Amino acid sequence: MSRRASGLKAWFLQRVTAVYVGLFGLYLASHFALAPPASHAELVRWVASPWVALGLLLFIPILLAHAWVGIRDVLMDYVKPIALRAAAMTLVGFVFLASGLWAAQAIIAVRAFQ
Amino acid sequence: MTKHRPVFLELRRIHLPVGGVVSILHRVSGVLMVLAVPVFAWLFALALGSTAGFETASAFLAHPLVRLTLLLLVWALLHHLLAGVRYLLIDLGLGVDRPSARRSAWTALAAALAVTLMVAGGMLL
Numbered sequence: 204m205s206r207r208a209s210g211l212k213a214w215f216l217q218r219v220t221a222v223y224v225g226l227f228g229l230y231l232a233s234h235f236a237l238a239p240p241a242s243h244a245e246l247v248r249w250v251a252s253p254w255v256a257l258g259l260l261l262f263i264p265i266l267l268a269h270a271w272v273g274i275r276d277v278l279m280d281y282v283k284p285i286a287l288r289a290a291a292m293t294l295v296g297f298v299f300l301a302s303g304l305w306a307a308q309a310i311i312a313v314r315a316f317q
Numbered sequence: 318m319t320k321h322r323p324v325f326l327e328l329r330r331i332h333l334p335v336g337g338v339v340s341i342l343h344r345v346s347g348v349l350m351v352l353a354v355p356v357f358a359w360l361f362a363l364a365l366g367s368t369a370g371f372e373t374a375s376a377f378l379a380h381p382l383v384r385l386t387l388l389l390l391v392w393a394l395l396h397h398l399l400a401g402v403r404y405l406l407i408d409l410g411l412g413v414d415r416p417s418a419r420r421s422a423w424t425a426l427a428a429a430l431a432v433t434l435m436v437a438g439g440m441l442l
Contacts, residue, residue, distance in 0.1 A: 221401055243371035273347045302358035309362035
């Protein structure tokens with residue numbers, strides 16, 4: 204794959220993911236700003252409801268893909284030493300993967316105990 | 318690629334147009350939210366895991382410094398979202414001419430700040 208093709212793919216991926224992240228992100232932010240769950244039971248009930256659980260499980264990889272393309276662009280623009288850039292990208296990759304898996308297992312566990 | 322391209326980085330002499338300000342803040346806000354990703358994943362799993370975890374997460378989020386950081390993230394989300402919608406519209410060929418682009422840049426910049434101030438007011442009430 205040429206550099207140009209990979210750049211265009213990333214550019215397109217960034218715009219497609221932006222639409223879902225924007226819409227669902229806005230829903231999440233307004234839910235927690237306007238009607239934050241007052242108890243553990245209420246939070247569990249909200250997360251375990253099928254549409255919210257599905258929306259969240261989709262949100263995790265789509266958000267992380269969007270964030271990955273964005274932070275990768277930033278690192279490529281500002282971190283010039285190649286070893287340092289590779290180290291930073293590896294660290295971000297691990298943190299993103301760990302964050303995504305950790306959040307997803309919490310959702311799946313809540314669904315399983317319903 | 319040429320090795321010695323001209324670089325002009327005298328920050329005090331660069332007059333960035335408003336579109337440039339919105340653009341760099343789109344990056345800054347994105348980086349801020351990236352830094353928040355692991356914290357939110359941890360808080361979410363903690364609050365969801367048990368009643369005690371929910372209480373710990375609530376207490377953490379009630380701390381004044383955390384509230385201030387949340388407000389910064391609210392601005393980051395709003396600015397990133399509004400600037401992002403602006404870029405999507407420009408990619409579709411809407412509002413590309415300079416007066417429209419300037420106007421939408423000012424709108425995104427101001428609206429994100431205005432709603433952040435409203436949220437700040439709501440937090441104090």
